[in-house]
Each structure stands twice: as structure tokens, then as C-alpha cells.
Amino acid sequence: MLAAWRRMNPLARREALEAYLALSPWLFGFVVFTIIPIAVSIFLSFTQWTIVEPPTWIGIDNYVRMFTRDPLFWQSLKVTGLFVLISLPLKLVFGLALALLLNNRLPGMNFFRTVFYIPAVISGVAVSLMWMWLLQPDTGVVNTLLDYVGVRGPNWFWDKDWALPSVALMSVWKVGGSAIIYLAGLQNIPAQLYEAAEIDGAGRWGRFLRITIPLLTPTIFFQLIIEMIDSFKVFTEAFVITQGGPLRSTYFYMLYFYEEAFRNFNMGYASALALFLTLIILATTIFINYTSKRWVYYESE
Amino acid sequence: MWQRSRFISLVLFALILVIPVGGITLAQDVVTIEWWTVNSEEYSEEVQRALVEQFNAEHPNIHVNITVLPESGFTERMTTTLGAGSGAPDVAFFWDNNWFPQALDLTAYIEADPDINPEMYFEGFWNTRAVWQDKIVGLPLGVGANFVMYNKDVFDEMGVPYPSPDWTTDEYIATAVALTDPELRRWGGDRPRGPFRAIWRNYGAFPYSDDSTTVEGFLNSDAAVAAYTWLWDLVASGATPTPADIEILGTEGTGPIDLFLAGRLAMATLNQGHVLTAVESGVNFGIVPEPQIPGNERYVNAWSLTASVWAGTAHPDEAYEWLSYWVGPEGQQFLMENGQFFPSLPTVLETHPDADEDYVQAFFQVLEHRQVAEWVNAHPCNSTVLRAAVDAWDLINLGEIERDEVEATLDSLVEPAQAALDECVGRLGG
Numbered sequence: 001m002l003a004a005w006r007r008m009n010p011l012a013r014r015e016a017l018e019a020y021l022a023l024s025p026w027l028f029g030f031v032v033f034t035i036i037p038i039a040v041s042i043f044l045s046f047t048q049w050t051i052v053e054p055p056t057w058i059g060i061d062n063y064v065r066m067f068t069r070d071p072l073f074w075q076s077l078k079v080t081g082l083f084v085l086i087s088l089p090l091k092l093v094f095g096l097a098l099a100l101l102l103n104n105r106l107p108g109m110n111f112f113r114t115v116f117y118i119p120a121v122i123s124g125v126a127v128s129l130m131w132m133w134l135l136q137p138d139t140g141v142v143n144t145l146l147d148y149v150g151v152r153g154p155n156w157f158w159d160k161d162w163a164l165p166s167v168a169l170m171s172v173w174k175v176g177g178s179a180i181i182y183l184a185g186l187q188n189i190p191a192q193l194y195e196a197a198e199i200d201g202a203g204r205w206g207r208f209l210r211i212t213i214p215l216l217t218p219t220i221f222f223q224l225i226i227e228m229i230d231s232f233k234v235f236t237e238a239f240v241i242t243q244g245g246p247l248r249s250t251y252f253y254m255l256y257f258y259e260e261a262f263r264n265f266n267m268g269y270a271s272a273l274a275l276f277l278t279l280i281i282l283a284t285t286i287f288i289n290y291t292s293k294r295w296v297y298y299e300s301e
Numbered sequence: 302m303w304q305r306s307r308f309i310s311l312v313l314f315a316l317i318l319v320i321p322v323g324g325i326t327l328a329q330d331v332v333t334i335e336w337w338t339v340n341s342e343e344y345s346e347e348v349q350r351a352l353v354e355q356f357n358a359e360h361p362n363i364h365v366n367i368t369v370l371p372e373s374g375f376t377e378r379m380t381t382t383l384g385a386g387s388g389a390p391d392v393a394f395f396w397d398n399n400w401f402p403q404a405l406d407l408t409a410y411i412e413a414d415p416d417i418n419p420e421m422y423f424e425g426f427w428n429t430r431a432v433w434q435d436k437i438v439g440l441p442l443g444v445g446a447n448f449v450m451y452n453k454d455v456f457d458e459m460g461v462p463y464p465s466p467d468w469t470t471d472e473y474i475a476t477a478v479a480l481t482d483p484e485l486r487r488w489g490g491d492r493p494r495g496p497f498r499a500i501w502r503n504y505g506a507f508p509y510s511d512d513s514t515t516v517e518g519f520l521n522s523d524a525a526v527a528a529y530t531w532l533w534d535l536v537a538s539g540a541t542p543t544p545a546d547i548e549i550l551g552t553e554g555t556g557p558i559d560l561f562l563a564g565r566l567a568m569a570t571l572n573q574g575h576v577l578t579a580v581e582s583g584v585n586f587g588i589v590p591e592p593q594i595p596g597n598e599r600y601v602n603a604w605s606l607t608a609s610v611w612a613g614t615a616h617p618d619e620a621y622e623w624l625s626y627w628v629g630p631e632g633q634q635f636l637m638e639n640g641q642f643f644p645s646l647p648t649v650l651e652t653h654p655d656a657d658e659d660y661v662q663a664f665f666q667v668l669e670h671r672q673v674a675e676w677v678n679a680h681p682c683n684s685t686v687l688r689a690a691v692d693a694w695d696l697i698n699l700g701e702i703e704r705d706e707v708e709a710t711l712d713s714l715v716e717p718a719q720a721a722l723d724e725c726v727g728r729l730g731g
């Protein structure tokens with residue numbers, strides 16, 4: 001690096017210095033608020049730390065406990081994995097469907113785009129409380145409407161079989177944010193491609209499958225990564241509504257992490273849990289990225 | 302003449318030099334104490350600011366700087382600040398026992414202070430909130446307790462006699478059933494908010510041994526089975542709202558006060574703050590302790606908040622001065638007279654503006670019982686073990702098991718609860 005610096009002419013050196021100077025606020029923030037906390041968290045994951053007393057080095061004990069002696073770890077991992085499997089496809093499909101609807105050229109469309117985007121910017125706690133009311137078994141709006149059509153609604157958040165799907169349903173309600181990103185992707189697809197396909201006799205479904213979807217794959221790829229990470233981090237709904245119950249059916253990984261860190265004062269173990277989740281997300285992202293070569297098409301290709 | 306003028310000039314010049322220096326010296330003598338507190342019904346910001354102003358006016362050498370934090374985020378803020386090892390307040394609520402290692406040992410201060418002594422406070426609160434590992438880590442501020450509030454009008458309407466203070470758990474269910482009216486969507490009584498609280502303790506049930514070594518024979522003891530079976534009977538009676546009803550229709554996390562005020566719950570386990578709300582609402586109510594088991598010692602869920610001086614304070618003397626004022630007779634009297642606050646000092650509590658009212662007298666009587674917190678505060682792994690054994694609670698509340706399966710369910714939870722206890726004791730001690 002030093003040799004490269006020496007080989008640079010004075011103008012290039014000055015430009016490089018100016019670039020680093022301009023980057024320095026971000027670099028400072030990145031080091032202080034990201035790199036150092038990650039490094040400290042890695043260190044703490046090998047310690048026992050009750051927060052108010054100094055950490056004690058215990059080697060890999062936290063990890064051994066996690067994999068061999070902690071049923072709550074496996075339960076929270078199972079519940080979170082299930083939630084990702086249920087909610088992720090739903091969010092991707094409904095987000096795209098909503099974007100397709102919002103892509104129509106109809107009067108007042110901007111109003112509807114705004115309305116559907118609003119859930120994405122409302123506080124998670126407020127949304128949780130609203131859904132608690134909506135899904136209340138006896139007096140909630142949803143079950144009251146179901147009653148009108150002769151269907152006895154479930155106990156939703158208060159039923160061990162329905163609690164997880166209820167939280168997934170809540171997450172689908174917030175797809176307005178991803179729909180806006182899909183919409184941007186849809187509007188980037190050149191109209192002449194559709195015109196040419198129409199002249200060639202392609203129907204609506206054919207145009208959707210052979211033009212829209214392939215040209216939207218970069219956006220789908222982005223949404224897949226972002227929504228996957230978001231799903232793994234699900235916390236507020238369980239914290240506010242179910243506290244992980246009933247019968248731990250919504251005992252998400254992040255809730256367990258929070259309880260260990262701030263209720264159980266087990267910060268070393270919580271750090272190990274956090275690191276493991278990071279590794280899971282990293283591995284999943286790498287896997288999706290690897291497969292993307294086969295299904296993501298860029299305009300330049 | 303000239304010499305005289307020169308002398309006066311010199312004196313004036315010297316005064317000009319000395320006065321500011323003297324002023325600076327005086328300013329430096331004022332010690333600033335950082336105080337973190339919360340804003341709640343019991344501890345209103347307005348009243349606490351007035352108390353600080355009064356203290357600052359009476360103590361020119363100390364300036365208390367108040368920081369009012371939201372109650373919901375106080376725990377996280379204190380935990381992280383104490384963990385960071387710097388920037389913690391000189392004086393604050395230390396309401397989590399896990400913070401006690403960072404509280405200043407006040408033993409020497411208390412011994413030297415003629416105005417504060419342990420006998421002034423309710424014994425139970427002193428033992429559970431002030432003393433930790435043979436040290437005095439703080440002073441207990443305020444009192445609260447759970448008791449059963451009953452709606453006299455509903456009892457009269459249904460022709461059911463009012464409960465007596467010595468009523469039993471079986472009588473509780475029978476009374477709740479008699480008061481329930483499905484047509485009016487009214488339930489007779491609520492269900493406990495968690496296991497191993499007052500009623501479990503009244504049955505003589507503990508989640509694990511006192512020395513924090515054994516779960517077998519405790520979590521699944523005859524007493525615990527009896528307590529869980531009582532819960533099963535209550536749930537099966539249909540006389541109590543479901544957890545979903547309580548969650549939605551009872552908007553306060555501390556108890557179903559809304560359902561009680563609306564007349565949809567004839568008996569509810571509430572606290573002294575709810576009493577004031579009920580008084581304001583004009584509800585005709587009475588108070589009794591949670592039901593007992595004949596022949597067994599009686600317990601109550603009661604609480605007080607520990608107020609402490611941070612061990613890392615640079616001004617321990619001044620911090621103690623403020624603490625003893627805030628939590629001493631003067632401060633608690635002020636908080637009681639100006640807000641919805643019940644003091645932890647019996648002599649001050651006796652002067653409560655409503656001391657002659659039945660509900661305050663009933664509250665006094667509830668405070669005479671032994672406290673669940675005595676055991677809980679001495680056993681830091683209590684909540685960890687209960688978390689591992691939560692299935693029994695959930696299964697009964699959801700109606701997922703039969704009455705004769707209660708014992709087997711508790712037996713099946715012994716192993717995970719024991720594992721949780723062993724792990725926790727290794728970390729937090731017994």
C-alpha cells in the first residue's frame with residue numbers, strides 16, 4: 001500500500017487524501033458504531049457477564065450450552081425458522097401483487113399508493129396493539145365479521161396453533177413498503193418490450209411471466225434479502241402481544257436474546273446468541289447470492 | 302488626602318479582585334447530584350420537581366439535578382449505564398436486584414444518621430428492598446400490594462354475601478361462580494397473573510428448594526399440584542375472563558381495572574393505585590386479601606422500590622443527604638400529600654388524608670401479611686426457573702389438559718427447570 005502511495009503523482013495523492021477526508025466521518029462512524037461493537041460482542045460471547053460486574057472468560061462454554069443444553073435456544077430457532085418460511089413467501093408475493101395493482105394508471109392512484117405505504121411507517125408497537133384489538137377472539141373485528149358469515153374464528157394470538165400465523169398475517173399487512181420498491185422496479189421495465197410481445201401475440205399472463213418477472217428479478221433479489229433479514233429479526237409483535245406464548249409458539253429468537261440480555265442479565269450468552277443469528281443470516285444471504293446467478297437477470301446481460 | 306484616596310482605591314481594587322474569586326469559591330462548594338427518576342401515577346414529574354426545589358432551597362451546598370425518564374425504558378437505561386461503568390446517576394431507583402452490586406453500602410451512613418433507622422420502615426420492605434448480602438444497599442420507597450377488590454353493588458344484586466378477610470381459595474371460586482352472568486357478559490373474578498405468587502405461597506408451594514439446589518419435590522410438590530389444580534378448577538368454572546379478554550379489555554398491564562370499573566368483573570386482584578381510580582369513579586367497593594388456605598401462613602404480593610446511591614459516585618455524602626431526604630419521612634410525606642403515593646414508613650402512612658376510610662384500613666391490614674417478595678428477592682433465579690416451567694401455566698389457562706394431568710405435567714417440567722436452575726445459580730448465585 002505504501003509503495004502504491006509512493007508511485008502516485010502529487011495530484012493523485014492529493015485527490016486520494018481529499019477522498020479519505022470526505023470519507024472519514026462515515027469511516028469513523030462505521031468503526032465506532034459497527035466494527036468495535038461487533039468485536040466487543042465476539043469477545044463477550046466467550047465470557048460470562050452479568051453487566052454490573054466484570055466479565056469472566058469461560059471459553060466456548062456459551063456455545064456448548066447453546067447447542068447441547070438449551071432447549072429454549074432450539075425452540076426459539078425453530079419458531080423463528082418457521083416464521084421466516086411462512087412470512088417470507090407471503091410478503092414477497094403480496095408485495096408484488098400490491099405493486100402490480102398500484103402500477104395501474106387509474107385516477108387517484110397516488111392516494112392509494114400513500115394509503116398502502118402508511119403501515120410501513122407506523123410504529124411497530126402501535127401496529128401490534130391495533131392487531132390485538134382486531135384479532136381479539138370475542139369482540140375483535142375479524143371474528144365478528146367471520147361470525148356474520150357463520151364461521152367461528154380462532155383464538156388467534158391466544159391459540160398455540162394460530163399465534164404464529166397471526167404474527168405472519170400482521171407482517172403481510174405491512175407490505176406497502178416493499179410494494180413501493182417493486183413499483184419502482186416495474187416502472188423501469190421498458191414499455192416497448194410489452195408492445196413488441198403484444199404484437200407477437202403474447203397474452204397478459206405470458207407477458208407477466210416472460211417480461212415482468214425476469215426483468216424484475218433484481219428487485220425480487222433485493223427484496224428477498226431484505227425481507228429475509230427482517231423476518232429473522234421479528235421481535236416487537238411477540239414482545240408486545242404474546243410474550244412468546246402461548247406454549248412458546250411465538251418464542252422468537254430475538255425475544256429470547258432480549259430476555260437473556262436484559263431480564264436474565266446474561267450478556268455473554270446473549271452475545272453468543274446474537275453472533276449465531278448473524279452467522280445464520282450471513283450464510284443464508286451468501287446462499288441466496290450464490291443461487292442468484294441462475295435466476296436474476298440484469299438489463300445489461 | 303491623596304494618600305487616603307490611594308488607600309481607598311487600593312481597597313476597592315482588592316475588593317474587585319477578591320469578590321469574584323470568593324464567588325467562584327462559593328460556586329465550587331455547591332455539589333451537583335445527578336438524580337434519575339421516572340414519571341408515573343405514583344411518582345408524578347410535577348411533584349418530584351417540587352420536592353427537588355424544596356430540597357435545593359433548604360440545602361444551598363447541594364444542587365440536585367433531576368432527570369425524568371419514561372418508566373418503560375428505565376431498566377434498559379440503568380442496566381446499560383451501570384454496565385458501562387461511568388455516567389450512572391449519583392442517586393436513582395435500583396429496582397432490579399441485579400444492580401445491587403453497584404449500589405453504595407449505606408450501613409455506615411445509616412448508623413451515623415439519627416434521622417434514619419431500619420425500624421422506621423415496614424419490616425418486610427426493609428428486609429426485601431434495603432438489605433442485600435448483609436449490606437444496606439438502599440432505602441425502600443413507597444408501598445404497593447395486591448388485594449381483591451369486590452363490587453358491592455354486584456354482590457347485592459346477586460344476593461351473595463361479601464367475602465370476609467379470612468376467606469379460602471375454594472370460597473373464591475364458589476363466589477366467582479355465583480356472581481357470573483353470561484347474559485350480561487359479566488365474570489365473577491379474575492385469575493392470577495402468574496404462578497408462585499400469593500395464592501401459590503398460601504398453598505405452601507415454592508418452585509425450588511430454599512438453598513437453590515433442587516426442583517424435584519418442589520415444583521411438583523403436593524402443595525404446587527394443589528395450587529395448579531385450584532387454577533384448573535377456576536379456569537374450568539367459566540367464572541373468569543380468558544387471558545385474551547384480560548389482555549384486550551383490561552387496558553392496564555397491572556390488573557383488569559377497566560373491567561372492574563365497567564362492572565364486567567365482580568372481583569379483581571388490583572392494587573392501591575387502582576383503589577384511588579375506583580374512588581374517583583364512584584364505584585361501591587370493598588377490599589379483602591387474596592384467599593388463604595386454612596392453617597397455612599398467609600402471604601401477600603407487596604412491593605416497594607429500592608432507592609440507592611451509586612457506588613461510583615464522586616459525592617457519596619451529598620448523595621446520601623438527598624437520598625435520605627427523598628426516602629426519609631420528609632420526602633415521603635411530601636410525595637403522599639401531593640400525589641397518589643403510599644409511603645413505606647408506617648408513621649407517615651398513618652397520616653394519609655384518607656386514613657380513616659375503610660379501603661385504607663383494609664390496605665393497612667394487607668400489609669401486615671408476609672410478602673412473596675421475601676423469597677423472590679432472596680432467590681435471583683426464580684424468574685429463570687419459572688420461565689422454564691411456564692408450560693403448566695399455559696396449558697391450564699388454555700384448557701389444554703385435564704384436571705388429572707396437572708401432576709404429570711408438573712413432573713415433566715422438573716428436568717428443564719432443574720437445568721435452568723443449575724445454569725442460573727452458576728451465574729447469579731443462589
